Amino acid sequence: MNGTVVKNQLIFDFASGILGPAKSLFASTYLQINSNASRISTTFENILGENLINNENIHPKNLKYTDCINSNSENTKSITNAKDPVTSFFGNLDNLDWKQVYKGFKEYTATIDDKDELKLIKMDPGVSVPLHSHGGKEYILVLEGSFCDEYGDYSKGDIQINDQKIKHTPIASKDTGCVCLSITEKDVIFFGKYGSFLNLFTFIKSFFKPK
Amino acid sequence: MQMIQEDRDEMAFSEIFDFFAPKINAYFIQNRIKSESSEELTQEVLSTVWLKSNLYDSKKSALSTWIFTIARNKKVDFFRKNSKINFKEEDIREFLYQDREVDLIEENEAKKQIEIINNELDEEQKIMIKMNFFENKSHKKIADELEIPLGTVKSRIRHILTKMQRYLR
Numbered sequence: 225m226n227g228t229v230v231k232n233q234l235i236f237d238f239a240s241g242i243l244g245p246a247k248s249l250f251a252s253t254y255l256q257i258n259s260n261a262s263r264i265s266t267t268f269e270n271i272l273g274e275n276l277i278n279n280e281n282i283h284p285k286n287l288k289y290t291d292c293i294n295s296n297s298e299n300t301k302s303i304t305n306a307k308d309p310v311t312s313f314f315g316n317l318d319n320l321d322w323k324q325v326y327k328g329f330k331e332y333t334a335t336i337d338d339k340d341e342l343k344l345i346k347m348d349p350g351v352s353v354p355l356h357s358h359g360g361k362e363y364i365l366v367l368e369g370s371f372c373d374e375y376g377d378y379s380k381g382d383i384q385i386n387d388q389k390i391k392h393t394p395i396a397s398k399d400t401g402c403v404c405l406s407i408t409e410k411d412v413i414f415f416g417k418y419g420s421f422l423n424l425f426t427f428i429k430s431f432f433k434p435k
Numbered sequence: 436m437q438m439i440q441e442d443r444d445e446m447a448f449s450e451i452f453d454f455f456a457p458k459i460n461a462y463f464i465q466n467r468i469k470s471e472s473s474e475e476l477t478q479e480v481l482s483t484v485w486l487k488s489n490l491y492d493s494k495k496s497a498l499s500t501w502i503f504t505i506a507r508n509k510k511v512d513f514f515r516k517n518s519k520i521n522f523k524e525e526d527i528r529e530f531l532y533q534d535r536e537v538d539l540i541e542e543n544e545a546k547k548q549i550e551i552i553n554n555e556l557d558e559e560q561k562i563m564i565k566m567n568f569f570e571n572k573s574h575k576k577i578a579d580e581l582e583i584p585l586g587t588v589k590s591r592i593r594h595i596l597t598k599m600q601r602y603l604r
Contacts, residue, residue, distance in 0.1 A: 228600055229593065229596045229597055229600065232596050232599070232600060232603070233596060236568055236596070237568075239507075239568070240507070240567075240568040240569070240571055241507040241508070241510050241511040241571075242571050245515075248511075263603075264603045266496070266500075266545070267545065267548050267549070267552075267603055268568075268603075269496075269500050269503065269504055270496070270497060270500050270545045270548070270549050271549060271552065271564065272500075272503050272507075272568060272569055273496075273497055273499035273500030273501075273502070273503040273504075274499065274549060274553075275503075275564075275565050275569040276455075276458055276459070276462060276499050276502065276503045276506070276569075277458070277499045279458040279461050279462060279465075279569075280458070280461050281457035281458060281461060282457055282460050282461040282464055283456070283457045283460070284456055284457065284460045284473075284474040284477055284478075285470075285474065286474060287456060287460075287474050287477060287478055289445075289448060289449040289452035289453070289456075289481070290445075291478055292448075292452060292478055292481040292482040292484075292485050293445060293448065293482075293485055295478060295479075295482040
């Protein structure tokens with residue numbers, strides 16, 4: 225599957241309302257800062273709206289239009305949050321308790337109950353990440369600055385999706401560094417009698433990933 | 436819709452209700468929500484249409500699209516509230532689907548685009564889009580219902596996504 229199709233899949237799944245919380249936050253941020261993605265999403269919502277018009281009828285048994293007019297407004301709380309999703313969720317990024325992974329590379333992992341892991345990544349200007357590959361699929365969205373790797377340049381609003389096959393060496397822009405939002409689909413976690421042993425094994429193995 | 440926005444015309448609303456209520460209700464049931472909850476949700480959607488009619492802008496989107504997005508957001512809310520996942524106080528659902536002000540497509544342009552896409556997709560592809568993205572059925576379920584192998588469903592959906600890419604820009 226090529227990258228564009230995977231990006232569209234993310235947008236379509238978001239428009240359909242079937243993403244988990246981590247990917248929803250990721251996708252809504254993407255649409256906020258990438259006008260092309262936002263347009264694709266609008267088009268797809270229009271297609272789904274057409275589906276609604278042409279949908280079959282299953283008449284509600286106990287509902288009249290007057291019930292809707294007289295309903296209390298409690299359930300229709302409007303969304304008044306004008307901040308962007310990242311700021312609303314994480315607050316001011318400067319105030320976060322960033323964890324330094326190595327010099328010039330910091331990350332902050334969101335506490336969010338989901339099978340996918342949501343992280344912020346901050347790279348100082350010119351810092352690079354050693355060649356690596358990924359356990360699960362990884363989505364990266366540039367929020368500020370830019371980075372480049374063997375596959376291209378990525379700046380604000382650009383998204384990169386990596387699967388296990390991809391090995392790359394990202395380097396943050398010399399002038400600006402970069403801040404990215406990332407999603408990692410978690411590795412398989414083992415359960416059951418030997419689970420903890422297998423998990424320990426995966427943990428140790430992760431230090432010996434092919435370079 | 437204008438009559439609702441400007442004159443709070445209840446009769447105009449009742450027409451929108453008559454047309455959309457059974458379709459919205461069907462949407463929730465297709466998304467595997469039980470009928471007592473689906474009716475409650477349908478009521479919430481149409482109450483929102485009535486109470487928040489001032490938020491609708493016909494220049495920005497078709498009425499059906501606006502109503503679909505309200506219904507979808509109610510569905511997301513419903514599943515989150517009923518899921519086993521514990522959400523922290525900092526619940527993110529509040530701001531996931533806010534209005535995007537930037538670069539919304541003009542309605543005419545949107546209509547043209549839908550027309551092109553509709554012409555490009557054959558009946559079976561349209562059914563697959565509906566099953567996958569509107570009714571949110573799993574690929575396995577789609578395979579069972581259409582009586583075709585799972586691999587075929589996956590490759591056809593991939594094909595649709597690739598095909599649509601050409602018209603989405």
